[in-house]
Amino acid sequence: xxxxxxxxxxxxxxxxxxxxxxxxxxxxxxxxxxxxxxxxxxxxxxxxxxxxxxxxxxxxxxxxxxxxxxxxxxxxxxxxxxxxxxxxxxxxxxxxxxxxxxxxxxxxxxx
Amino acid sequence: xxxxxxxxxxxxxxxxxxxxxxxxxxxxxxxxxxxxxxxxxxxxxxxxxxxxxxxxxxxxxxxxxxxxxxxxxxxxxxxxxxxxxxxxxxxxxxxxxxxxxxxxxxxxxxxx
Numbered sequence: 340x341x342x343x344x345x346x347x348x349x350x351x352x353x354x355x356x357x358x359x360x361x362x363x364x365x366x367x368x369x370x371x372x373x374x375x376x377x378x379x380x381x382x383x384x385x386x387x388x389x390x391x392x393x394x395x396x397x398x399x400x401x402x403x404x405x406x407x408x409x410x411x412x413x414x415x416x417x418x419x420x421x422x423x424x425x426x427x428x429x430x431x432x433x434x435x436x437x438x439x440x441x442x443x444x445x446x447x448x449x450x
Numbered sequence: 451x452x453x454x455x456x457x458x459x460x461x462x463x464x465x466x467x468x469x470x471x472x473x474x475x476x477x478x479x480x481x482x483x484x485x486x487x488x489x490x491x492x493x494x495x496x497x498x499x500x501x502x503x504x505x506x507x508x509x510x511x512x513x514x515x516x517x518x519x520x521x522x523x524x525x526x527x528x529x530x531x532x533x534x535x536x537x538x539x540x541x542x543x544x545x546x547x548x549x550x551x552x553x554x555x556x557x558x559x560x561x562x
Contacts, residue, residue: 381536384549384551437481438495439495443490
């Protein structure tokens with residue numbers, strides 16, 4: 340199946356631990372994005388990458404890090420510096436026409 | 451940055467009813483998209499519509515870029531239409547290609 344695959348779907352973490360969320364795509368999208376969604380809220384951009392080995396901070400990058408070593412992969416690390424990491428995380432890619440397509444999301448809960 | 455306001459915030463319908471969702475934005479845009487988030491959190495792209503009108507089945511959308519608004523029409527609503535509808539926009543220029551700003555969403559509930 341083609342698309343954007345995120346894993347894990349659910350993740351529990353103790354305070355002070357780093358955690359990495361996986362995002363893989365086989366749609367040949369150049370640009371990829373990470374968004375955060377809090378309950379009852381819209382989406383806020385964490386990081387984005389337009390090409391391999393390059394990425395830019397979004398609106399709420401503090402406490403997060405990313406890498407883009409391969410076109411297909413854009414993992415997000417939620418570090419212990421992120422003060423309120425419990426949220427729903429969504430990875431997305433942009434088609435050549437500019438349409439945004441999302442993965443199914445990863446729900447992170449800090450215990 | 452650009453402001454995106456969606457209305458109404460909540461909408462409750464009986465199955466079969468029609469509805470109109472609105473998205474206002476504060477500045478020029480070169481990209482506007484509508485999304486549906488289902489109860490499980492999955493976001494589906496409904497329309498890419500920076501201007502003009504598009505239709506897809508029971509859904510249609512119109513963007514009047516010069517007046518800075520977009521409308522999403524849902525006709526003959528079904529319970530599966532329930533969820534949250536988001537409008538997202540991108541401003542022209544700069545190097546932030548594809549960097550969309552999302553509205554707060556409209557929560558739609560369709561009762562059988």
